[in-house]
């Protein structure tokens with residue numbers, strides 16, 4: 495299957511990795527729904543894609559809200575008739591030692607990453623089961639496999655997504671639904687730019703040292719992963735034809751993590 499003519503819902507697609515995936519899918523002929531908390535930015539992204547001659551719509555969606563997710567998916571089905579690909583990508587990062595971690599911050603992060611993945615999966619699976627199947631991709635992280643200090647909620651959530659991807663692969667198989675998880679290394683997006691000074695402060699080192707000795711230390715080439723690296727992987731996995739690739743974790747990290 496190629497994604498040409500397919501309908502793809504991408505959450506958190508007004509910025510960073512999700513935005514690049516939306517552009518890559520639109521360029522490959524998919525109809526893209528850009529779902530984000532930030533509606534003006536989602537509308538600007540959709541307009542830019544429409545200006546290239548592709549089809550796109552913006553959807554206001556807080557992925558942690560059951561009502562917002564169900565209404566957003568209904569709006570996409572009303573406009574495009576179906577959902578063939580879900581890319582559950584919306585996410586945030588909170589940097590704090592466990593002993594100082596606020597419960598509200600913990601709950602908010604888990605709600606966006608885990609409730610968001612569950613709610614969008616449920617709404618899209620209900621559609622896909624009626625239309626012959628589809629593909630679901632989760633935006634995991636090297637932190638689905640590795641741990642770092644100061645990121646307890648994020649590492650917990652990203653490990654959780656591995657489990658969800660595997661269950662969806664098993665439950666979805668009979669309905670032609672495949673599920674995989676992409677695990678990027680550090681990518682220069684607003685999510686990472688915000689945490690560089692936060693980590694420098696928390697660890698008592700310079701921002702340059704955060705980049706060199708924390709973020710890129712274990713890569714094979716000292717390079718950041720790019721949004722294009724991740725978007726190309728998403729396109730490949732979405733277009734892959736069979737359940738040979740389901741329930742899999744694909745790491746895209748310049749060799750930082752090599753275990754899956």
Ligand code: NAD
Nearest residue numbers: 506509510511530531556557583584585635680681683685
């Ligand atoms: P980003 O901050 O550039 O984009 C995240 C987007 O998600 C934003 O547009 C934001 O408005 C949206 N969002 C936040 N909360 C939301 C909510 N409740 N509902 C809907 N949308 C919401 O970040 P990014 O780096 O592109 O991250 C995208 C995903 O990739 C996240 O899941 C992140 O954990 C993951 N990831 C990022 C990196 C990295 O280094 N940047 C590495 C591995 C994984």
